[in-house]
Amino acid sequence: MKITKHSGHKVPFDKEKLKLxxxxxGAGTDLIRDSLVEIEKQMYDGITTKEIYKLAFAILKKTSNGFAARYNIKLALQMLGPAGFFFEKFISRLYAEDGFKTKINLTLQGKCVSHEVDIAIIKNNIITMIECKFHGSKEGSSDVKVPMYILSRFNDLKAKRHTLFSNNETFDSCIIVTNNRFTKDAQDFANCTGISLLSWDYPQDNNLKNKINKGVLYPITCLTTLSTVEKEKLLILNQILVKDLIDDSQGLHKIGISKNRIKNILQEASQICKLI
Known part of the structure; x- marks a missing residue:
């Protein structure tokens, strides 16, 4: 049986990939087995990956909001838009949780012109410039023009000293982050020029998906017990991660959520973060 990808290409159905x-x-062996059986019953030749996702999400949600939320992470990243400002904040938090000092939304003078820099990070005296490329749909990808353009900006900025975390500093490296994917040409150009890339599935062993799962750094937009409007209100209050709500639930009270719903939301948050 073949399935239709977001690109329109048809590929053989990979049961092991869905199982993984x-x-x-966090679903157990029995739930995974039963889910696969139910999904395969409803599949047909040419079914889209989006339809398969909806089937899996609905089955998981019947059992646990927490399982459904963790299955929802990639879509949750797309909800950190529309312009991607909250995606930048999310990426900043990812690095902060890994021991980096971070600053966001900087305007810095390069050797030739001024530039807006999404994020600057420092750890072990190494200062890195991070540029975020946000896509609001699954179809979007960052091609070779992205690292080519950012390389020129990085070269202009590193030729001059800045006041970032202290005085008289220079950028040592550059990372480009996207919530979707980089094309093969973009990866090859970045590898050749020394720029680092971070996307949903690249690099293979330390990609965005793995960083999120390993660090338990889930965005609040993955929660199924919150409405879209409620998620936006919490993001404005700077509650970016699910664990922020567990550490401090006052934001839920501030946006007018009832005590009973708060209890359900925190229960789902705890399930996602494996605290219960």
């Missing part, structure tokens, strides 16, 4: 994605939600 279900396993990463």
């Amino acid at each position: 994605s279900l396993k990463k939600t």
Whole structure:
């Protein structure tokens, strides 16, 4: 049986890949087995990956909001838009949780012109410039023009000293982050020129998906017990991660959520973060 990808290309159905994605939600062996059986019953030749996702999400949600939320991470990143400002904040938090000092939304003078820099980070006296490329749909990808353009900006900025975390500093490296994917040409150009890339599935062993799961750094937009409007209100209050709500639930009270719903939301948050 073949399935239709977001690009429109048809590829053979990979049961093991679907099984792995279900396993990463925290679902047990029995639930994974039963889910696969139910999904395969409803599949047909040419079914889209989006339809398969909806089937899996609905099955998981019947059992646990937490499982469904963890299955929802990639879509949750797309909800950190529309312009990607909250995606930049999310990426800043990812690095802060890994021991980096971070600053966001900087305007810095290069050797030739001024530039807006999404994020600057420092650890072990190494200062890195991070540029975020946000895509609001699954179809979007960052091609070779992205690292080519950012390389020129990086070269202009590193030729001059800045006041970032202290005085008289220079950028040592550059990372480009996207919530979707980089094309093969973009990866090859970045590798050749020394720029680092971070996307949903690249690099293979230390990609965005793995960083999120390993650090338990889930965005609040993955929660199924919150409405879209409620998620936006919490993001404005700077509650970016699910664990922010566990550490401090006052934001839920501030946006007018009832005590009973807060209890359900925190229960789902705890399930996602494996605290219960």
